[in-house]
Amino acid sequence: MTTQDLIQKDLLFLSPQKTMEIVLDTINEIIPYELAVILSKENNKNLKVRFSRGPLATDKIKNYEVNLEKHPEIIDVLNTGKVKLVEETNDPNHHDTYEEIMDLPIGHSCLLAPLRINGETLGLMTLDHSQCDMFTPQRVSIANSLTKLIALALAQSIANDSLINEKETLLFERTSLIGDISSVLEGLIGNSPIWLQVIEKIKLVAPTDSHVMILGETGTGKEQVAKAIHALSKRNQKPFITLNCSALNYNLAESELFGHEKGAYTGAVSTRRGRFELANGGTLFLDEIGDLPFEIQPKLLRAIQEGTFERLGSEKTIHADVRIICATNVDLETKVKEGKFREDLYYRLNVFPILLPPLRKRKEDIYLLSNYFLEKLKSRFINKNFVLTKEALEILTNNIWYGNVRELQNTLERAAILSKDGVIKATHIIFEKENYQKSDFVEINSSIRSFEEETKKIIVRALKLTNGKIYGKDGAAELLKMKPTTLQSKIKKLKIIL
Numbered sequence: 001m002t003t004q005d006l007i008q009k010d011l012l013f014l015s016p017q018k019t020m021e022i023v024l025d026t027i028n029e030i031i032p033y034e035l036a037v038i039l040s041k042e043n044n045k046n047l048k049v050r051f052s053r054g055p056l057a058t059d060k061i062k063n064y065e066v067n068l069e070k071h072p073e074i075i076d077v078l079n080t081g082k083v084k085l086v087e088e089t090n091d092p093n094h095h096d097t098y099e100e101i102m103d104l105p106i107g108h109s110c111l112l113a114p115l116r117i118n119g120e121t122l123g124l125m126t127l128d129h130s131q132c133d134m135f136t137p138q139r140v141s142i143a144n145s146l147t148k149l150i151a152l153a154l155a156q157s158i159a160n161d162s163l164i165n166e167k168e169t170l171l172f173e174r175t176s177l178i179g180d181i182s183s184v185l186e187g188l189i190g191n192s193p194i195w196l197q198v199i200e201k202i203k204l205v206a207p208t209d210s211h212v213m214i215l216g217e218t219g220t221g222k223e224q225v226a227k228a229i230h231a232l233s234k235r236n237q238k239p240f241i242t243l244n245c246s247a248l249n250y251n252l253a254e255s256e257l258f259g260h261e262k263g264a265y266t267g268a269v270s271t272r273r274g275r276f277e278l279a280n281g282g283t284l285f286l287d288e289i290g291d292l293p294f295e296i297q298p299k300l301l302r303a304i305q306e307g308t309f310e311r312l313g314s315e316k317t318i319h320a321d322v323r324i325i326c327a328t329n330v331d332l333e334t335k336v337k338e339g340k341f342r343e344d345l346y347y348r349l350n351v352f353p354i355l356l357p358p359l360r361k362r363k364e365d366i367y368l369l370s371n372y373f374l375e376k377l378k379s380r381f382i383n384k385n386f387v388l389t390k391e392a393l394e395i396l397t398n399n400i401w402y403g404n405v406r407e408l409q410n411t412l413e414r415a416a417i418l419s420k421d422g423v424i425k426a427t428h429i430i431f432e433k434e435n436y437q438k439s440d441f442v443e444i445n446s447s448i449r450s451f452e453e454e455t456k457k458i459i460v461r462a463l464k465l466t467n468g469k470i471y472g473k474d475g476a477a478e479l480l481k482m483k484p485t486t487l488q489s490k491i492k493k494l495k496i497i498l
């Protein structure tokens with residue numbers, strides 16, 4: 001048979017699933033069963049179902065895990081390395097392997113075969129048949145001889161999983177590195193005095209190995225600045241890995257930061273390295289650090305201080321040398337005071353704070369930034385040359401820019417689409433709804449809304465900016481210069497849903 005024949009018959013690149021199906025079907029011809037299950041040893045406590053075959057192999061069995069503490073007879077088989085027939089009895093201490101998910105008659109045939117290679121236990125094969133005495137001594141002896149071959153097929157499947165996992169992490173590292181670090185520096189546009197102070201701070205801190213905290217409203221360029229610091233640091237040949245800490249619960253945060261071993265929790269089908277490990281030698285950018293679940297913060301603190309941590313589900317200590325750059329758009333100090341962020345972690349991270357000014361405080365940069373973005377848009381619009389008119393620039397400069405540089409970028413992209421000949425006129429500038437600030441020209445033409453409608457809009461905007469917080473220094477009441485109780489009654493009256 002030629003290689004071509006093998007390929008045509010789908011025999012050259014057999015998947016682990018297909019290999020195991022062939023193996024189990026062959027066993028069925030020699031030792032008839034109604035349920036054959038291959039389980040892999042995940043740790044000292046659990047066996048996990050990888051393959052099942054036969055008329056009793058239902059969906060429930062897939063991904064089922066056997067808790068070894070409840071099954072001393074399985075521990076015995078794994079330790080001795082010998083195939084064993086298990087007699088089901090009425091003894092309340094006896095637990096059938098799959099009793100939680102299926103009901104097999106008392107006295108049914110059950111065979112346990114350990115799967116070992118070179119003295120290493122990889123897992124277990126179980127064969128079940130609802131009739132009694134199906135597995136004769138001759139069949140048990142055959143099963144004993146076959147276990148090594150089955151173990152080989154299991155090893156193939158385990159290796160395949162770890163290759164897939166390795167590929168996934170490599171792909172992740174690669175994507176994290178993309179974003180061409182050299183162009184990042186050129187992309188920090190602006191020459192207003194306040195922005196130049198930021199650039200100075202970046203240049204100062206980058207070559208040191210100190211942790212950096214970047215503060216600023218959304219869209220002010222926090223991630224871009226973090227990349228620039230990494231690019232200017234001696235770690236720039238190593239990965240720049242990011243993790244957005246918002247919307248992570250404790251388990252997810254732990255697994256994302258420190259990784260997990262296969263089987264560490266339901267759904268952890270393969271071992272995965274966490275961002276801390278991936279960033280070894282390089283920089284870990286923790287975006288929205290204020291949202292990091294409180295309970296995971298001690299583990300992060302230890303990882304930062306000692307450079308050590310364990311993957312979820314493993315006791316092995318891993319070492320990683322990582323520089324942390326974190327970003328936040330909330331007042332972390334207040335979070336510390338409110339007991340929502342650990343003080344020790346806060347001081348550990350806040351070694352060198354860099355505050356990014358909102359766009360409304362560096363309006364003189366709008367012209368440079370606009371031209372930079374329009375130049376970048378050129379290639380996407382078949383090399384259309386864009387020109388910003390004086391009126392358009394005036395409108396851009398008069399806007400409040402709650403969405404900062406990102407919003408400016410989006411506004412210009414919209415304008416570029418609207419402009420047919422590349423000339424960006426005032427009429428092409430359309431702001432995002434919430435941040436719309438009318439210029440005098442538009443004011444005259446717009447219809448006057450009711451007082452209530454306008455009040456409601458202002459309150460909603462303030463609540464959005466303060467993440468729904470009413471009281472306190474960074475609350476909506478303070479922003480609107482009104483008493484929190486008055487604001488609350490207005491919210492109620494205007495039926496604003498928080």
Ligand SMILES: Nc1ncnc2c1ncn2[C@@H]1O[C@H](COP(=O)(O)OP(=O)(O)OP(=O)(O)O)[C@@H](O)[C@H]1O
Pocket residue numbers: 187188189190216217218219220221222223224225287327329405406409
């Ligand atoms: N000074 C700048 N020069 C050029 N582009 C910038 C500048 N600042 C920000 N940008 C661009 O604006 C967009 C938003 O920037 P970035 O994602 O870094 O902001 P951010 O503060 O991290 O936002 P968020 O808080 O929402 O995560 C990006 O496309 C970025 O390239």
